[in-house]
Amino acid sequence: MIRLSNVSQAYGExxxxxxxxxxxDPGEVVAVIGPSGVGKTTLLRILALFTRPTAGTVELDGQSVWSADEDERLQLRRRVxxxxxxxxxxxxxxxxxxxxxxRVRQPWDDRLRDTLWSIVGSNGTPKAVKRSLDVVGLSDKLDQQARSLSGGEAQRVSFARALAYDPSYLxxxxxxxxxxxxxxxxxxxAVLEARDRGIGVVVATHDMHQAERIADRVGVLLGDGFTEIGPTETIFENPTDDRTQQFISGELVY
Structure with a gap:
C-alpha cells in the first residue's frame, strides 16, 4: 500500500x-472530498512523491520514500x-x-524494448498504447493530432497516458x-477498470455524487485534516463526525 502517517505540509507560516x-491499498478507489483551499492538491502531490512533507512519513509498500536514496526514490516515483x-x-x-x-516511466533499455516496443500492432503502435486508449474509447484516434481534440477527449488521452505504463497507484x-x-x-x-486491474486510485473531487459512484472509501478533508475516512456508504449515510454531516448537507461553508 501507499501510506501517509501524521503528514503535515507548511509553506512559510x-x-x-x-x-x-x-x-x-491496491485495487481500491479512495475519493478525497472537501472545499477549495483545504489542501487536496497538496495531498496528491505528497502521494505522488513530488513534495516532501514538512512532517510525517510516506511509505510505498513498506519502504520509507524520503529515507531512500535518490535512485531508489526515482524508482518508487515511477510507480505512481x-x-x-x-x-x-x-x-x-x-x-x-x-x-x-x-518513455519517461520505464528505463530506456533492453527490458523496455523487449516488453513494449517489440510487441506492436499492425501499424507499429505499442500494444500498451492501444490498450490504454481502448480503455478511454479513443483507439480510433491514434493518428489524430492531440491538439485537435475536444477538452474532454484531451483529458481522456491524459488518463490513457498515465495508465499505459501500468502504475501501481493512480x-x-x-x-x-x-x-x-x-x-x-x-x-x-476507466477509473473502475484501473481498480479492477489492481491499481490503487485516489481521486480528489468537489463532486460528491462522483465520489458516491466510484469510490470504495471516502475521506472528508477540512481545514484541520480529515474529519473521517470510511466506506462510501457510511460517510454519506451515517457519518460519525458532525462536521462531515454538515459538509455533506451543505450546512458547513468554508
Whole structure:
C-alpha cells in the first residue's frame, strides 16, 4: 500500500495539510472530498512523491520514500501516475502523447524494448498504447493530432497516458472538472477498470455524487485534516463526525 502517517505540509507560516494519515491499498478507489483551499492538491502531490512533507512519513509498500536514496526514490516515483485537472498534451499525435508516458516511466533499455516496443500492432503502435486508449474509447484516434481534440477527449488521452505504463497507484486531481456527462462517464468507467486491474486510485473531487459512484472509501478533508475516512456508504449515510454531516448537507461553508 501507499501510506501517509501524521503528514503535515507548511509553506512559510501557512499550514496547508495538517496531521493527515491515509492508506491506499491496491485495487481500491479512495475519493478525497472537501472545499477549495483545504489542501487536496497538496495531498496528491505528497502521494505522488513530488513534495516532501514538512512532517510525517510516506511509505510505498513498506519502504520509507524520503529515507531512500535518490535512485531508489526515482524508482518508487515511477510507480505512481498522476492526471491533473487540465490536460497537458504535446503537439503530436494521440499515440505519441500516450507513448511518452512509457518513455519517461520505464528505463530506456533492453527490458523496455523487449516488453513494449517489440510487441506492436499492425501499424507499429505499442500494444500498451492501444490498450490504454481502448480503455478511454479513443483507439480510433491514434493518428489524430492531440491538439485537435475536444477538452474532454484531451483529458481522456491524459488518463490513457498515465495508465499505459501500468502504475501501481493512480492519482486524479479533479479529473472531470468542467467535462460534459459523456466524457465524465468514460473517465469514471476507466477509473473502475484501473481498480479492477489492481491499481490503487485516489481521486480528489468537489463532486460528491462522483465520489458516491466510484469510490470504495471516502475521506472528508477540512481545514484541520480529515474529519473521517470510511466506506462510501457510511460517510454519506451515517457519518460519525458532525462536521462531515454538515459538509455533506451543505450546512458547513468554508
Amino acid at each position: 501557512e499550514t496547508v495539510v495538517e496531521d493527515v494519515t491515509l492508506s491506499v 501516475g498522476t492526471v491533473f485537472q487540465e490536460a497537458s498534451l504535446f503537439d503530436a499525435s494521440v499515440a505519441r502523447n500516450v507513448e511518452y508516458g512509457l 492519482l486524479l486531481d479533479e479529473p472531470t472538472s468542467d467535462l460534459d456527462p459523456r466524457n465524465t462517464g468514460v473517465i469514471e468507467e
